[in-house]
Amino acid sequence: MNVLLLGSGGREHALAWKLAQSPNLTKLFASPGNPGIAEHAEIVEIKDGDHRGTIDFCLKNSIELVVIGPEAPLVDGLADNLRTMGFPVFGPDKEAAQLEGSKGFTKDLCAEAGIPTARYARFTSAEAALPGLKEFGLPVVIKADGLAAGKGVIIAETAEAATEAVEGMFDGDFGKAGAEIVIEEFLEGEEASFFALVDGETVLPFGSAQDHKRVGEGDTGLNTGGMGAYSPAPILDDATTKRVMAEIVQPTVETLARRGTPYNGVLFAGLMLTESGPQLIEYNVRFGDPECQVLMMRLEDDLLALMAATAEGRLAELGAPKLASQSAMTVVMAAKGYPGTPETGGKIGGIDKAEAQGAKIFHAGTSEDDGQLVASGGRVLNVTALGDTLQAARDGAYAAIEKIDFADGFFRGDIGWRELERS
Numbered sequence: 001m002n003v004l005l006l007g008s009g010g011r012e013h014a015l016a017w018k019l020a021q022s023p024n025l026t027k028l029f030a031s032p033g034n035p036g037i038a039e040h041a042e043i044v045e046i047k048d049g050d051h052r053g054t055i056d057f058c059l060k061n062s063i064e065l066v067v068i069g070p071e072a073p074l075v076d077g078l079a080d081n082l083r084t085m086g087f088p089v090f091g092p093d094k095e096a097a098q099l100e101g102s103k104g105f106t107k108d109l110c111a112e113a114g115i116p117t118a119r120y121a122r123f124t125s126a127e128a129a130l131p132g133l134k135e136f137g138l139p140v141v142i143k144a145d146g147l148a149a150g151k152g153v154i155i156a157e158t159a160e161a162a163t164e165a166v167e168g169m170f171d172g173d174f175g176k177a178g179a180e181i182v183i184e185e186f187l188e189g190e191e192a193s194f195f196a197l198v199d200g201e202t203v204l205p206f207g208s209a210q211d212h213k214r215v216g217e218g219d220t221g222l223n224t225g226g227m228g229a230y231s232p233a234p235i236l237d238d239a240t241t242k243r244v245m246a247e248i249v250q251p252t253v254e255t256l257a258r259r260g261t262p263y264n265g266v267l268f269a270g271l272m273l274t275e276s277g278p279q280l281i282e283y284n285v286r287f288g289d290p291e292c293q294v295l296m297m298r299l300e301d302d303l304l305a306l307m308a309a310t311a312e313g314r315l316a317e318l319g320a321p322k323l324a325s326q327s328a329m330t331v332v333m334a335a336k337g338y339p340g341t342p343e344t345g346g347k348i349g350g351i352d353k354a355e356a357q358g359a360k361i362f363h364a365g366t367s368e369d370d371g372q373l374v375a376s377g378g379r380v381l382n383v384t385a386l387g388d389t390l391q392a393a394r395d396g397a398y399a400a401i402e403k404i405d406f407a408d409g410f411f412r413g414d415i416g417w418r419e420l421e422r423s
């Protein structure tokens, strides 16, 4: 099978690494890719957002499956255009991708399907939203409706902060994403992520993970795309997972199918485990980054077979993806300055030495400069290890970090702390 993989982060390196292990793979192409992905794929140049160019490439290279890694092209309707041309795609069409593209869309769907989630209201102007704040206590959660690279959520502790957040959003703090907002009740509990493959109708659970969104140790400082993750998340035990499937994921998939806009791809549910049970915080229409890296580390099945079956609506023929009972942890090495403006160009060495100990180093923001590997983004490397216990996985990941030379980088030393304290 010839496969085209779109994306350039650690998530896509993990997908490329796993796809390359499939006996069914003939040739893997990737765009825009990165030096890690290049170890498994031919890097090709397809302009970002160029749907016609993507289709032309697929026609010329007899592509039999397109895997779309990030959310932006999905929300932009790339999957629709590829499917119209007859190409199987792993990733939802534009309408179903609204689950991530519009927070209000997801909240309305939850209301329609009776899915447990925080009480909410949608607003299109500050004049309407400011009085609306009174319907909620404190803290209150204010969200830009559209895609804001994970940054469009403000948890306001005071009425003044809430007013400021609402006004800021309508003043364009998050660009177009904030032209509409959602105000939500604050939920108390612990967060966890749950993944499922969906082929329109059939849903197969793809495991759990927990990530660390704050840049600093002890979960302090600014929000990031994620500084580290581990899988499984033991807090999502079998009973809770059953509830998540029955009360959240299945009704979502059924509602979208009933509307004539079925979901296809991986559905990533961000959950709050509250005293009254799991509630949906948000959906993403792709694998998490860096959650994907730990899931791929544990996946024992053929990823290509799973993705092709998803794209072709054949998941009912398969069992749930088999994941190792071991734990995996990934620690993000970021460039100094992240999540603000990262210092790019910092030299990276020692990856071979780190991998010689059994860890896997996924490239996120790297590039090659005259044969030297350098940092080219905020999150640079994902140092990932498997172990019989979470502690063993943690020890493996941090031992590998010791071998990596990246003077301009930093990482959190406490990934997994909550779970490690519990165990």
Ligand code: AMP
Pocket: 118, 141, 150, 153, 155, 184, 185, 186, 187, 188, 191, 213, 270, 281, 282
């Ligand atoms: P989101 O982009 O919707 O996942 O929100 C980013 C983060 O904000 C989440 O991971 C939570 O930590 C927090 N958050 C979002 N909505 C709520 C809520 N209703 N109650 C408490 N925390 C929330």
Ligand code: GLY
Pocket: 150, 211, 225, 226, 284, 287, 288, 289, 290, 291
């Ligand atoms: N790590 C969180 C996300 O991918 O959205």
